[in-house]
Amino acid sequence: MAEFLLAAALFVLAMVALGFVRILRGPGDADRMMAAQLIGTGGIGALLLIGAAMGVGPVVDVALTLALLAAFASVAFFKAVTDGQPDDTGAAERE
Amino acid sequence: MSEALNAGLALFVLALAAWMVVARDTFAAVVGFVAYGLLLTLVWVQLHGVDVALTEGAIGGGLTGAMLVAAAARLRRTEAAARAERPGWPTRAAAALLAGGVTAALAVAVLALPVPAPSLAPETAANMGATGVGNPITGVLLAFRAVDTLLETTVVLLALIGVWSLAPDRVWGGRPGPRHRADPNETLAYLARVLPPIGLVVGVYIFWVGADLPGGKFQGASIIAAMWLLAVMAGLSDAPPISRGWLRLALVGGPLVFIAIGAAGVATAGAFLAYPDGLAKLLIKAIEWALLPSLALTLALILAGVPERPAR
Numbered sequence: 346m347a348e349f350l351l352a353a354a355l356f357v358l359a360m361v362a363l364g365f366v367r368i369l370r371g372p373g374d375a376d377r378m379m380a381a382q383l384i385g386t387g388g389i390g391a392l393l394l395i396g397a398a399m400g401v402g403p404v405v406d407v408a409l410t411l412a413l414l415a416a417f418a419s420v421a422f423f424k425a426v427t428d429g430q431p432d433d434t435g436a437a438e439r440e
Numbered sequence: 441m442s443e444a445l446n447a448g449l450a451l452f453v454l455a456l457a458a459w460m461v462v463a464r465d466t467f468a469a470v471v472g473f474v475a476y477g478l479l480l481t482l483v484w485v486q487l488h489g490v491d492v493a494l495t496e497g498a499i500g501g502g503l504t505g506a507m508l509v510a511a512a513a514r515l516r517r518t519e520a521a522a523r524a525e526r527p528g529w530p531t532r533a534a535a536a537l538l539a540g541g542v543t544a545a546l547a548v549a550v551l552a553l554p555v556p557a558p559s560l561a562p563e564t565a566a567n568m569g570a571t572g573v574g575n576p577i578t579g580v581l582l583a584f585r586a587v588d589t590l591l592e593t594t595v596v597l598l599a600l601i602g603v604w605s606l607a608p609d610r611v612w613g614g615r616p617g618p619r620h621r622a623d624p625n626e627t628l629a630y631l632a633r634v635l636p637p638i639g640l641v642v643g644v645y646i647f648w649v650g651a652d653l654p655g656g657k658f659q660g661a662s663i664i665a666a667m668w669l670l671a672v673m674a675g676l677s678d679a680p681p682i683s684r685g686w687l688r689l690a691l692v693g694g695p696l697v698f699i700a701i702g703a704a705g706v707a708t709a710g711a712f713l714a715y716p717d718g719l720a721k722l723l724i725k726a727i728e729w730a731l732l733p734s735l736a737l738t739l740a741l742i743l744a745g746v747p748e749r750p751a752r
Binding site: 348351354358368369371377381384392395399401407413416417425 | 441442444445448449452455456459465467468471472474475478479481482485486488490493494497498501502503505506509510512513514620628631632635638639642645646649653654655659662663666667669670673674
């Protein structure tokens with residue numbers, strides 16, 4: 346069972362790694378951030394699978410923390426790009 | 441299968457790290473850093489360091505990521521000018537030499553480490569009973585190495601003073617960051633209403649289990665700080681003016697309790713930060729309870745940033 350869970354974690358990680366291409370190439374900031382969020386979601390999934398495979402219960406707490414802070418990071422990103430930079434045209438040009 | 445997973449993770453982390461170093465766009469590099477923090481969390485779990493994984497996820501990936509995203513957005517205006525400049529080859533060669541030298545020195549230092557590594561783990565494990573704490577990390581941080589933790593909490597406070605010191609004179613004592621406004625029917629306002637209650641429970645839980653399982657005040661405080669900032673960013677709440685007396689008191693309250701309990705140790709147990717027999721767990725919990733609100737507030741205010749508006 347542990348082997349299967351680890352294989353599943355590896356599969357999830359490999360799929361999520363495809364999102365890496367979006368972080369590398371962009372082109373927009375939003376594309377990059379969404380890819381990072383995808384890696385976040387997939388990473389939490391892989392984390393839970395690894396935790397179950399190794400029988401380490403507290404991994405669930407790590408996953409909870411990551412999930413909450415990933416939502417926070419995406420809001421911080423949205424605010425950083427849209428707010429407080431009225432004279433910044435960089436974000437508009439990149440879209 | 442574990443080996444394949446480790447190899448995949450290592451490859452992924454190294455590729456992302458290398459790309460972050462060479463990326464010219466600051467914002468892209470910062471987004472890469474957020475993903476990198478998450479992958480490091482996975483690596484720490486694979487290394488059986490769940491405590492480190494939790495800290496990395498909460499502080500390394502979460503709060504630092506949000507702070508760097510805001511910094512990158514602010515730097516964007518000046519970035520085009522910086523990119524237009526191309527340093528001459530002597531500068532580049534010197535930079536390459538310096539960076540290569542540092543890397544080589546680090547590699548030599550890591551390779552020169554004694555094997556097996558000197559460890560105090562057996563002594564720590566043998567004496568853990570004296571602290572009454574179930575999680576050895578918490579025991580080490582608040583009993584055997586309490587001075588380090590005291591300095592650590594003071595450093596966070598000093599960082600906040602550093603952030604505040606960047607405020608222009610006319611808004612000194614004012615409110616940090618812009619006043620955020622959002623449509624109350626927007627997704628953001630909805631998220632900021634739904635998530636913080638859940639986040640607060642999780643934050644306090646992570647803090648609470650720290651006595652016996654991975655967790656603790658820093659991780660719990662960073663979640664609580666993030667939840668409060670979420671409400672601020674959605675315009676549901678506003679950051680308090682930094683001149684408020686209760687705010688200053690709350691910031692120094694935790695470290696003061698820590699120092700007071702430490703000083704009491706001189707009289708009751710014969711050394712600074714020593715705990716009298718039988719009272720260790722109680723005092724450790726008292727310090728943690730006092731530090732949690734101070735740390736949450738300090739971390740939140742560091743992220744909220746420099747005062748930008750007068751207090752009125």
